[in-house]
Amino acid sequence: MLNQNEKNAPVRVGIIGLGTVGQGFLRLLLKNQGLIRERLGFPLALGGVCEKNPETLKGLTLPPECVVYREWKEMVLDPRISLVVELVGGLEPARSILLEAMKAGKSVVTANKALLARHGEEIFGAAASHGVDLGFEASVGGGIPxxxxxxxxxxxxxxxxxxxxxxxxxxxxxxxxxxxxxxxxxxxxxxxxxxxxxxxxxxxxxxxxxxxxxxxxxxxxxxxxxxxxxxxxxxxxxxxxxxxxxxxxxxxxxxxxxxxxxxxxxxxxxxxxxxxxxxxxxxxxxxxxxxxxxxxxxxxxxxxxxRGAGGDPTATAVMGDVMECARGVFHGARAQVPALGFPFSGRIRRPLRPISAIFSEYYLRFMAQDQPGTLSYLAGILGDRGISIESVIQKGRDRGGSVPVVVTTHRATESQIRDSLAIIDASHHVTEKTVVIRIEDVSMEGSLS
Ligand SMILES: NC(=O)c1ccc[n+]([C@@H]2O[C@H](COP(=O)([O-])OP(=O)(O)OC[C@H]3O[C@@H](n4cnc5c(N)ncnc54)[C@H](OP(=O)(O)O)[C@@H]3O)[C@@H](O)[C@H]2O)c1
Incomplete structure (x- = not known):
C-alpha cells in the first residue's frame, strides 16, 4: 500500500473511461475540490485520465497537472497515480485494469456491476491478497448508498x-x-x-x-x-x-x-x-x-x-469510494471495513433454491374458449393440484373466439403452477399460452424458513 503521508501532498487519482459516469466524476471533482479537501483534510488531485475516444478528450477542460495517458497500462503502472477509477464498463479491459492496478498495490474504484457479478470472486480475491481497497458503491443503485x-x-x-x-x-x-x-x-x-x-x-x-x-x-x-x-x-x-x-x-x-x-x-x-x-x-x-x-x-x-443512474448521481457514489480509498492512501492504512463487509475467506456458499421451489401468489390470464364449462375446467385443474383461487375476473367477449379469464391464487409453489398450466395450455379450453405473473408479498416480514 502506498503511503503519501507528506504534508499537503495530494493523493493523485487516475480515471480510465470518460463517458457518462467518468465525466460526471470529473465535474464533481473539479466543482467540489474545496469541499473535498476540507472533508479529507488533504487535497485530492486529478493525476491523470485515459479515454479511448479522442473526440471526448477534446471537449474537456482538464487541470494543468493532469496527465493524459494513451494506454490504460501506462496510467496503472505510473507511480504518481495512487488510486485508479475504472469507468470503461464491460468485461475487458475493465477486468485487466482492476487486476493490474491492484497488483501494482493501488486501490481501485469501479461502477462495473457486469464485471463484479461475473468475476467478483477473482476481483474481491485480488483485493484481499494484494491488501488494497476496492470501492464499488456505484455498481448498484447509482447514487443510492x-x-x-x-x-x-x-x-x-x-x-x-x-x-x-x-x-x-x-x-x-x-x-x-x-x-x-x-x-x-x-x-x-x-x-x-x-x-x-x-x-x-x-x-x-x-x-x-x-x-x-x-x-x-x-x-x-x-x-x-x-x-x-x-x-x-x-x-x-x-x-x-x-x-x-x-x-x-x-x-x-x-x-x-x-x-x-x-x-x-x-x-x-x-x-x-x-x-x-x-x-x-x-x-x-x-x-x-x-x-x-x-x-x-x-x-x-x-x-x-x-436516482439509480445518470452521470452526476452515479459520480457521487464513485466519489464516496474514492475519498475512502484516498484516506487509506494518505494515512498508509487500509480501510477498516473489508470491501464486502466481511473477510473474503469468511464467505460461506449456500445453494440457490430453484424457481420451481419458490412460494408465491400468482396472477394467471387464460385466453379461454367462450364456452360453458371452461371456468369449472380451469378451477378443477388448479384445485386438483392444491392451488386455491383467490379471485376471478372474466370480461369482454370475442377476442377471436376467446375471452380473457384472470385468476389470482393463494400461495402455491411454482411447480404446482407449472404442472397445472402444462395441462391447461395443451387443452382445447384455451387458445393461447397462459400469462403468469407472480404477486410479491411485500410485507417484508422476512424469511429464514
Ligand atoms: N451510466 C450510468 O448511469 C451508470 C450508472 C451506474 C453504473 N454505471 C457503470 O459505470 C461504468 C461506465 O458507464 P458509462 O455509462 O459511463 O459508460 P460510457 O458512457 O460508455 O463510457 C465509457 C467510456 O470509456 C471509454 N473506453 C472504452 N474502452 C476504453 C479503454 N480501453 N481505455 C480508455 N477508455 C475506454 C469509452 O470510449 P468509447 O465511447 O470510444 O468506447 C467511453 O468514453 C459501466 O460499468 C456502467 O455499468 C453506469
Whole structure:
C-alpha cells in the first residue's frame, strides 16, 4: 500500500473511461475540490485520465497537472497515480485494469456491476491478497448508498430479505405502459429516441442488469458468493397493457424486481416482473427512479430511494469510494471495513433454491374458449393440484373466439403452477399460452424458513 503521508501532498487519482459516469466524476471533482479537501483534510488531485475516444478528450477542460495517458497500462503502472477509477464498463479491459492496478498495490474504484457479478470472486480475491481497497458503491443503485448501508450500518443485523427496483429503464417503460396503456414496443422506441434506453436495450429489459445487481446485493447481504448463471431471470418484453389493466383492477402495480431471500440453509434469488399491492412503497417508485427495500431481523423494514443512474448521481457514489480509498492512501492504512463487509475467506456458499421451489401468489390470464364449462375446467385443474383461487375476473367477449379469464391464487409453489398450466395450455379450453405473473408479498416480514 502506498503511503503519501507528506504534508499537503495530494493523493493523485487516475480515471480510465470518460463517458457518462467518468465525466460526471470529473465535474464533481473539479466543482467540489474545496469541499473535498476540507472533508479529507488533504487535497485530492486529478493525476491523470485515459479515454479511448479522442473526440471526448477534446471537449474537456482538464487541470494543468493532469496527465493524459494513451494506454490504460501506462496510467496503472505510473507511480504518481495512487488510486485508479475504472469507468470503461464491460468485461475487458475493465477486468485487466482492476487486476493490474491492484497488483501494482493501488486501490481501485469501479461502477462495473457486469464485471463484479461475473468475476467478483477473482476481483474481491485480488483485493484481499494484494491488501488494497476496492470501492464499488456505484455498481448498484447509482447514487443510492445501499452497499455502504449493508456493509457498515447494518453490519450487526441479519438481513432477511431484499427487494429492489434496480433498473431505471425497465421501470420507466413499465410506468409509461401502465399510465398510458401503451404497448411495450412503442414505449421502448420512444425511450430510445429520448436517450432513456440504450440502442441495444437487452441487458435492461431482459432483466440481466438487475440480475448483476441482485447478485452483488445478495453476496453482501448474506455473505455467500452467488453464481450469476443460477439466478432465474425474466424480463419485461412479454408484458401486455391488458395485464397491467387487469392488475390495476385487483389493486396491483407491476414492477421488475430483483429479489433475494435468506432461507437459512438456502437462498432464493431471482429477477422477474412482479405485481405489488398499489399501496406498497415500492409500487410508488416511478419512472427512472430506483429503490431497494430490505428487512433486517432487528431493524425491520428499510427503504432507500433515489436516482439509480445518470452521470452526476452515479459520480457521487464513485466519489464516496474514492475519498475512502484516498484516506487509506494518505494515512498508509487500509480501510477498516473489508470491501464486502466481511473477510473474503469468511464467505460461506449456500445453494440457490430453484424457481420451481419458490412460494408465491400468482396472477394467471387464460385466453379461454367462450364456452360453458371452461371456468369449472380451469378451477378443477388448479384445485386438483392444491392451488386455491383467490379471485376471478372474466370480461369482454370475442377476442377471436376467446375471452380473457384472470385468476389470482393463494400461495402455491411454482411447480404446482407449472404442472397445472402444462395441462391447461395443451387443452382445447384455451387458445393461447397462459400469462403468469407472480404477486410479491411485500410485507417484508422476512424469511429464514
Ligand atoms: N451510466 C450510468 O448511469 C451508470 C450508472 C451506474 C453504473 N454505471 C457503470 O459505470 C461504468 C461506465 O458507464 P458509462 O455509462 O459511463 O459508460 P460510457 O458512457 O460508455 O463510457 C465509457 C467510456 O470509456 C471509454 N473506453 C472504452 N474502452 C476504453 C479503454 N480501453 N481505455 C480508455 N477508455 C475506454 C469509452 O470510449 P468509447 O465511447 O470510444 O468506447 C467511453 O468514453 C459501466 O460499468 C456502467 O455499468 C453506469
Amino acid at each position: 445501499i452497499l455502504r448501508t449493508l456493509r457498515e450500518s447494518l453490519a450487526g443485523d441479519r438481513i432477511l430479505r431484499l427487494a429492489g427496483i434496480i433498473n431505471g429503464t425497465a421501470n420507466y417503460i413499465l410506468t409509461r405502459m401502465s399510465r398510458e396503456g401503451l404497448e411495450f414496443e412503442t414505449v421502448l422506441s420512444e425511450a430510445q429516441r429520448h436517450g432513456y434506453a440504450e440502442s441495444d436495450p437487452t441487458y435492461d429489459i431482459d432483466g440481466i442488469d438487475s440480475a448483476h445487481k441482485i447478485a452483488i446485493l445478495a453476496t453482501m447481504a448474506f455473505g455467500s458468493p452467488v453464481n450469476l448463471q443460477e439466478i432465474p431471470v425474466e424480463g419485461i418484453r412479454q408484458i401486455k397493457p391488458i395485464d397491467l389493466e387487469f392488475g390495476r383492477e385487483f389493486g396491483y402495480v407491476l414492477k421488475l424486481l430483483g429479489i433475494a431471500v435468506d432461507h437459512g440453509d438456502s437462498l432464493d434469488i431471482r429477477v422477474h416482473p412482479s405485481f405489488l399491492p398499489e399501496n406498497s412503497l415500492l409500487s410508488e417508485v416511478d419512472g427512472v427512479f430506483n429503490a431497494i427495500e430490505l428487512s433486517g431481523q432487528a431493524l425491520g423494514p428499510l427503504l432507500l430511494y433515489g
